Amino acid sequence: MAEQAKVDPMHQFSIEPLGGTANWEIAGYNIAFTNSALWMLITAVVLTLFVAGGMKRQMVPGRWQMAVETFTGFIDDMLQxxxxxxxxxxxxxxxxxxxxxxxxxxxxxxxxxxxxxxxxTFTSHFTVTGILAIISFAIVLIVGFKKHGLHFFSLFVPHGTPLPMIPLIFIIELVSFLVRPFSLALRLFVAMMAGHVLLEVLSSFVIDGTNAGPGFGVMVGIPSFVLMIAICALELLVSAIQAYVFALLTSLYINDAENLH
Amino acid sequence: MPQIAQLAETYSSQIFWLLLIFGALFFIVGRGMVPKVVDTVSQRDTQIASDLAAAQAAREQADREEEAWRLRENASRANAQALVAEAKAEAGRRNETRLSEAQTRFDAQLADADARIGASRDQALSEIETVAAEAAQDIVHRLAGVQVPAAQAQAAVKEAMHHG
Structure with missing residues (x-):
């Protein structure tokens, strides 16, 4: 009997300082270069290379340029x-x-x-998604108050609200407005974490089930493995959808700030 | 859950590196590269639009020129037909004059010939008269033994011939 696989679904989210940077500090705050920071850097480099590859500026674009232009066009259309x-x-x-x-x-x-x-996957950390959400929310606030001044508060009173209802509606709208950065951050964080935990749990089924004997391997291991493949495909979709949702909601919130109602 | 368990010790490094890296990305990719990519796309769009407009204009120009060419062509065809008709008429007129000239010439020759024939016949007739008168003199001399003077014989012959 093989020994139990030590699968801790949460271990993949733990942050570890890399290469002796654990004690880097600025003004008393720890800024260790962690695996999380490493993957942010990798993401940044890959993204920069990707976009740089589409910078040939040809009138008749190649495949790569076409791909980059598709992405910029996609976001541009969404904003328009x-x-x-x-x-x-x-x-x-x-x-x-x-x-x-x-x-x-x-x-x-x-x-x-x-x-x-x-x-x-640093997007499975609410510290990261939270910062991104706060940046988006800050842009909304800055644009809103800069463009409309205190009139921006009329965002919380929809057109045609009866006078007696205004205080109540104002509070409800204000709360729903203030919840936005949290929902924005938590949606991405939860979706990414859930997917990765699910994959990890299923992989432990595959390992433990197959180790428990051929019967378990066929009954548990193989179906779990098939399910894992399907969920991997689903996770690819979720990756794109969550990124899209984040960008879409950001643009909707910016729209509120730009145009009020 | 490491996200919560490690929050106190890692939040500052997470925030620091995220702001650093995301900020760099924003300025390098977002501000530096994306406007150029978008610019390329809009340049291409205007290029395509202007090309299409130019093609449309060229096509209209071609239509106009074809129309003008057609008009010119029709005019020159009519002109050519007029010239041909004129030439035909001219040729006909010239033929006619030449024909009539030839006709007059033939008529003149014919009349001349007729006159000559008439003259010859008259001459022949007078010769016949002379021959007939001599023959009649001779016949009378032989039959009747009478010598008839030539003038009388001639008058008799003329009278007989006139009476047919």
Whole structure:
């Protein structure tokens, strides 16, 4: 009887400082270069290379340039549709946000475990998604107050609200507005974490089931393995969808700030 | 859950590196590269639009020129037909004059010939008269033994011939 596989579904999310940087500090705050930071860097490098590859600026684009232009066009169209002509100036931010999350999600799914390297999905950390959500939310607040001043508060009173209802509606709308960064951050974090935990749990089924004997291997191991493959495909989809949702909601919130109602 | 268990010790490094890397990405990729890519796309779009407009203009120009060519062609065809008709008429006129000239010439020759024939016949007739008168003199001399003077014989012959 083979020994139990030590599969801890949560271990993949633990952050480890790399190469003796554990004690790096700025003003008393630890800034150790961790596996999380490493994968942010890898994501950034891959993304930069990807976009740089599409910078040939040919009138008749090659495949790579076409791919990059498809992504910029996709985000550009989304901003035009949600914000209007003003949306063009948010393209750099929303594009970077979308591609950063998308590449992070996809790179985190790479099956590098087979060569002994473990990808780290930093979008499964609410510290990271939270910062991104706060940046988006901060842009909304800054744009809203800069453009409309205190009139921005009329965002919380929809048109046609009866006078007696205004205080109540105002509070409800305010709360729903303030919840936005949390929902934005938690949605991405939970989706990424859930997918990775699920894959890890299923992989432990495959290992433990197959180790428990041929019967278990056929009854548990193989179905779990098939399910894992299917869920990997699903996770690829979720990666793209969550990145899209993050960018879409950001652009919708910016639209509120740009155009009020 | 490491996200919560390690929060206190890792949040500062997570925030630091995220802001650093995401910020660098924003400026390098978002501000540096994306506008150029978008610019290329819009350049291509305007290029395509202007090419299409130019093609449309060229086509309209070609249509106009074809129309003008057709008009010119029709005009020159009509012109050519007029020239041909004119030439035909001219040739006909010239033929007619030449024919009539020839006709007059033939008529003149014919009349001349007729006159000559008439003259010859008259001469022949007078010769016949002379011969007949001599013959009649001779016949009378032989039959009747009468010598008839030539003038009388001639008058008798003329009278007989006139009476047919």
């Amino acid at each position: 549709a949600n914000i209007g002509a003003e949306g063009r100036k948010y393209l750099p931010y929303v594009f970077t946000l979308f591609m950063f999350i998308l590449f992070a999600n996809l790179l985190g799914l790479l099956p590098l475990g087979v060569v002994g390297v473990h990808p780290f």
